[in-house]
Amino acid sequence: MKHMFRQIFQSGRFLVGFAIFSAIVLTVVIYPLFINDPPLEILSRGTFLAPGIYVNVYDSVNFSTRYTLLLDEAVARRVGARLNPDDRATMLEWLTGNGIPEAEIDTADTAALLELWHNNFDSSVRLPGMTNADRNYYIRLTTSLEGLLATEGAIVAAQDTATGGLTETDVINQTDYVNIGEVPNFRVLPLGTDNFGRDVLTELVSAAGVSLTIGLVAGTVATTIGLLLGLVSGYMGGLIDDVILFITNLFTVIPGFVLLILISFSIGQEQRGAFTIAVVIGLTSWVWTARAVRAQVISLRNRDHVNLSKLSGHSIAYILAMDILPYIASYVVMALILQISSGILAEAGLSILGLGPRTTEVPTLGLMMNWAMIYQAHILGKWWAYFPVILVIALISFSMNLMNTGLDQVFNPTLRG
Amino acid sequence: MKGYRDYFLRKFAWFIVTVVVAFTLNFILPRLMPGDPVAAIAARMAQGMSNATGVQAVYEQYTRLFAIDKPILEQYVVYIGNVFRGDFGYSISQYPRTVADVISASVWWTIALQFPAIIVGWIIGNTLGALAAYVRKGFDKVLLPLSIFLSNMPAFGMAIVLLVIFSVDLKWFPTSGGYDYAMIPNMSWDFVWSVIVHYQLPFWSIVLITIGGQAIGMRSMAIYELNADYVKYARFLGIKDFKIIQYVFRNAMLPQITGLALSIGTMVGGALVAEIIFNYPGLGSTILTAVLGGDYPLISATTLIITLMALVAFFALEIVYGLIDPRIKAAQSD
Amino acid sequence: MKSNSVILSGKGVTKVFGFGAHKTVAVDHVDFSFRQGEVISIVGESGSGKTTLAKMLLGLISTSEGEIHFEGQLRDIRSHKQKKEYWKNIQAIFQDPFSSYNIFRKIDAVLLDCIKMRGGGKFPYEQKLALMREACSFVNLKFDELTNKYPFELSGGQQQRLMIARVFLLKPKILLADEPTSMIDACSRATILDMLMALRSEIGMTPIFITHDIGLAYYVSDTVYIMERGKFVESGSADEVILRPKEAYTRRLLNDVPKLHEEWDLSTV
């Protein structure tokens, strides 16, 4: 036994798979200990907020303690963020169109470019071929450039409740900074928000946990059914075997996924909880385990150690438990691993078809995928809404299969070498 | 030849039995479920839709078609009779189109997409797997983990990755559909070209998924065969390595055909989901619209059609297998 | 040691596998009566049905037809309890020692099973230990070196000896030895055969050898049965059957075996 475990852990593939899988499971377990927000809580008003740290603007403006940092690049960065190369190119276009020789314009020199723009731009001038939309764009651009290179601070004014006039309350200098740790309201969204404005990371961790549970339940159901049918069919032989074999062959040929669709749809939206879905997946995917177990048992049941066990007066139950099961245990474990990962995939597939678990309770990886697809995250370039989900599904499945090939190497010596 | 005829007849009998069971399951499963969707949908018909004449028409036709007021056995007989006439009733979500109409418009897209893709993936995967087994060393070390990763990528995941890279970012291919929606299907060169362009991404995403699994299977089969006694014997008679690889490839490929037959059901499931990502006008998208529209008649008919397609493919592969493996014939004529 | 009482006999014993076009008759209406204390051999080529017959004698598979009598009584082993009772009287040694043991059970577990079957399940541990030591020393194995080992850690010959130690503890009236020496080296063969013969006088059992090796049958047995295609074609005392065969099949079998003092006539193939 000890020897076998040592061998398993010497297999590189098993180790890599095990490491990835453990990392995922640990994250699922540990993450909620630190961040226990409800996974389906709606945070943002807009959809698909990009990943980042969101700091409350009101807090940072009204913050009493400010720090002065003398950072040389602050201006360049601010300008760079406001005035991107596309904008510079359109500015160049307008200026040249307005008769300024191209040689005189240096788009890389921000100060010179802005000055040239200030001196020349006139929103009333209509260049040939310029549409209204273009004109509005130039006006917007000009407004946003206002004070870009100014050195004085921005004035914060508050409305006087009595007079209705504005009173200056504060000046924010360009060198003013606040410590993010002192801002009472900020939120880290490493993976942004999804289409409903929910924190993708929290949702993802929770969904991974639910999907793993679905896989585990589905895998356990499938493996239990497959193991029992395979054992009975293989060991008993005769008519029982014929009947079970017939059923097994039937369900091998009839696509399980199609049955899954039919059943899930028939169950109806209200009945489809995560657990129900898991059980249904298990019920439609025991076939491969049953086949493998049966083949193994048939090759074992006529072996002399089983005959010897019979001659020692052991009962059928004892023989199945002591002389058959230990021999196939490794296969059953491998089958279980595969069933878990295919259960997770099946749930994902179902959810994309709109047949996933009822959506009000828990997220699953498939549901997250489904939402991202419905809101066209992939077309809109909102990668954080779908890519981490795909990655997690692929990694779970990959790690489990890697563990499995590692086990296979150990248990199936013909593949060594 | 007698051996092969027996084999064929046995497989054919098995095919017929599976078809009958598939029919029965398709009929009985929904009726076993709590709430009986057939009855539920018939009942909902009265309020559901806005088009009053439509509701009435569907309701009447549906009651007649599925004989839901009759005993279950009679319902079954009526159901089989209707299916054989190609009569699946009206689609609820796409009324006034009939289910048969909706399916016949999409089934060919699926067939034309999935079967070539699975076959191409199978061929490439097997070639790579055999190479990995023969070359071992570096090639194997890279190919095996890569294959495992590829085959474990969910089909829809692969579809999205390809879609984002090649149509959203690079804009080489269109993002959705089976052809340009501005066009009306006809046999012009423009239309055919549009179909070909739209075909690429769905096709390759299925191919890539298939490759991984097949390469893994072929690799272990080929390693097993390379250790077989006949390989050693052939080597000791001075037969060239190249020839021996041919032996191994052929003999390792035979079980892979059975493997393909057995897993075709699973593959079709994954490929259906890939269709949805590309909004491909096949059966996958049909299922999606049917699910969203609560269109029970359409779901039931689509699942039946997919099952039948998988059964036919399975049967065809078994027949081919019997033709090319001499052991089958010998086993039958004993 | 020989006595005239019949310990195991059969009438019309038949085993049919499959049905319809796939029907095969493995054992075809064989009659036999094995006398207590005799060494019996059943000789046959592969596919002759000798192993099927052996399994029927052991009660591991049922007979399709015919009846088997044990100690003059019609054998009735339909229930598990009856089987258990029957197996106290008949035990076996199989051909391949490497597949005869459960690889997950240690050597002492194998031997303890035997003590339990002989009603010693409640013996104090010391007594069980003494019994196991005795059985192992009978076959020249040192029990104290084996307690924590698995059978597969032993050599083929040692495993077969452990099998004999098992029989020593069980003390059955009949021992069915199915090719007990065909998988082990020639140099260990004599040891196994000697131990089997010593065991026979020790516990007074009747050994039945199932073998394809007509020489071995001649060497060990008093009575030889020659089996061909499910039937006994010839039987009698070993000297009679081997040295003066009456049936053509027996003669052919003998003729085809290479010998040391007789010319091996290759022209008769």
Add this chain to the structure above:
Amino acid sequence: MAKVVLEVNELTTRYITRFRESIYAVDHVSLKVESGKSLGIAGESGCGKSTLALSLMGYYFAPLHYTSGEIIVDERNITGLDPDEVRKTILGTEISYIPQAAMNALNPTRRVINFIEDVIQAHRPGITRTEVYAMAKERFELLGLPAEVLHKYPVELSGGMKQRTVIATSVILSPKVLIADEPSSALDVTSQKMVIKMVMDLMDKGIIKSLVFITHELPLLYNVTDDIMVMYAGQVIEKGSAQEMVFDPIHPYTKALMGSIIVPEAGLRNVKLAAIPGTPPNLKNPPSGCRFAERCKYVMPECRVASVELQKASEGRAYRCLIPEEDLRKAYKHEK
């Protein structure tokens, strides 16, 4: 003295395991087979006789590796040749082989004739199908096999027929030496006899010049080959003519081996079979002295010190023991 067809000098080969351990399964083995003669190699399981069969062909692939020594076929030293050269000019044409598991030796999905075609074409590129067929038909008929076999797949042949087909295929190019590794051990006595008759015919009809026959069944070897060589733990322990080896063994191991023979002959029942306690040494880590010392009843302290060389004995015999030939014979006589 007839021409020597196969000569092997101090050949050593080893298996390299997954854990990079070396197992010297053939350890400094020398042998000579003359034209028209056959050599039998006997020994118990694991003694290295099957590895020797593979090593004799001069064509190695993992996990078996050539270590040292030379193989001379028909006066041509083939050690050190490029493997592809060996494949083209030696295998099948100079030395051929019948494998142990002949049941699975033929490619299950290839007709016999196509396989034969592959064999012939590997050595004579450009030969036509008709010529191949003519060659195969002639050879099969000469060996008493029906020509229909050529068009069959291996599964369509019975066990004995498959074995004979393999033999006929192995000698299709009339090799000088045929190495047969337990060609009949899985067969019933009648099929075994048929196979042996066929192998003997190959010699009689001049298709092959010499035969190396490997088996653990001593009565069979006695009846088939001229000389017998006994191996133990990777080494040759004794060699001599078949008659002498069986009836007048010198080495204590050979003595015991011959004493364990069981054949259905009058008088067998009065013989006490010889038995040797213990098991052969592990070849990963063989003892430094005589490898048989642990099990030998005549063992002396010096046996365990240094390795024992093969001693020349009377007329063409050799044995690996420190005790003189006469003393051993005397001891055997005394035991009776």
